[in-house]
Amino acid sequence: MDIVVCIKRVPDVAEADVEIDRSGLRIDDSDLSWGMNEWDTFAVEEALRLKEEQGGTVTALTVGGEDDEEVLRRALAMGADQAFHLQDDAFSASDALGVARVLAAAIRKRPYDLVLTGAVSGDTGSAGLGGMLAGLLEVPQVALATRTSYADGKLEVQHEVEGGLERVVELDLPAVVTIQTGINEPRYVSIRGIRKVASVEIPVEGAGDLSLDAAALAPQVTLKELFLPPTGEGAEILEGSADDVAEKLVEKLRERGGI
């Protein structure tokens, strides 16, 4: 099975203080560490797991600038067979659909049975790439997968639906599947593992290579401003030492029937 996995480099904001820079359009990322989008690490692992079971290839793709090559190298270190860096100034202003068009054009250039990507990205959190890719490639898709297995030309996928339920569906291939966290345990990549792939050449493909014109890349969705979430209607913040706030909390809990 030939699997394409679409990945993205994002800043890790889980434990970080996020500030907006002076442009008002970007966060100040000088103190943030960057890496592969968490969901995408599970997508790469799932692709490798299926390949190890079924044979075939795993190809990693990302759309982005120079620095973003890092995540492709990580995918190679995890075990991907090849990687392509979709890089062009013409891609830099693209919206989510534009990025999906770039990826779809790159996917169409090669034989594929399955496209995997993280269900969500930790930066813009749109959760839209997989569905858009499937729409552009005109293949079936399923979102939020928590298990995949392959037999007899069909992929069985368990995924999250509403109300805490999960459903198992059967997909004809080729197809697109978006991967949830927790589906597997992404393999650890050592520094030595990264070094081993340091000299692997990662081909760059631009708008010309992908036959994409300006109209396909013109954004319809543009960012106007970033701002910090309003805090006015939020929680009453208790101040003081740990013992002080604990005492105040006990009073509050007593009032509300918690004690």
Added chain:
Amino acid sequence: MTTASKILCIVERAGPGLDDTAWELLGAARALVGDGGRVGAALLGEGVGDLASELARGYDDVWAFDDARLASWDGEAYARAVAPLVAREQPALILAAHTNLGIDFAPGLSVRAGVPLLPDCLALEHADGGTFEAVRAIYGGKVHARYACTPSEQGVMATLRAGAFAAAEPGAAASGEIHTESLADDVGQGRRPVRTVEPEAGEVDITQASILVGVGRGIEDEENLEIVQSLAEALGGEVACSRPVVDKGWLPKSRQVGTSGVTVKPKVYVAVGISGSFQHVGGIKGSPFLVAINKDARAPIFGVADVGVVDDLFDVVPALEEKIREAKG
């Protein structure tokens, strides 16, 4: 500013009834539709006649797709079924809820319909020159972003976060027009439902607990769970958690609160080291007294909590446990 002449809302079912978002979409649509414009609902399922009548108490048009192929949640079938309706009715705006089902069908439908997509909106309004502006939460809710969207000739699509828009109240009479829609031939192709998987029952049913201590990523390590277990014991409650704790295998899925986990209705919820993603908060119902303990003052959980402590949970939680035990004697 212009207004939309025709808005199509793709509504969701929940169990035998309608999901709350069905009326939230209507509330959002009524604020955006122009005078004399029409707001329609696309309803998909099997045996949905009663629900169509219910929707007709608020929506001007109800497009009912009633077919066995739509009995289960299936985003692929939803997208394929609704695309021809969109092509025929040409709504200026398509709305859906940003739920697991919405995530499954909306991006694919937006491509099929040839419209740009504004996903997971917290606010949506008309702006100059026929554009729309949306507010979205990004970077895990730590930052909000305002986006402008230029519709294509075919219009624009947006998915709305559950609970972010005020619901419209249905009227007494079912005065909307109900239309019976037939399914396109390709519905059900490419993807077929196999079975539904019920969540595994845990040793403890947290849906019945009146006091819950929820623990999240901030707990850092499995062995640290002990301090929240002690706090829950002191309170006479149960331990619940957010997704990262289950992903790491530290607690069973039966303790995960959220839209992809369990829906709980406690009287008191103490969120420890939980950032407060909408998926997690979406599983907390019944407006409990919500206490948040998190060292990150920007964590979205403080936006929904009643009382917050911005401090190291490893200091606050043991202190709180001690004070509770003292208070209880």
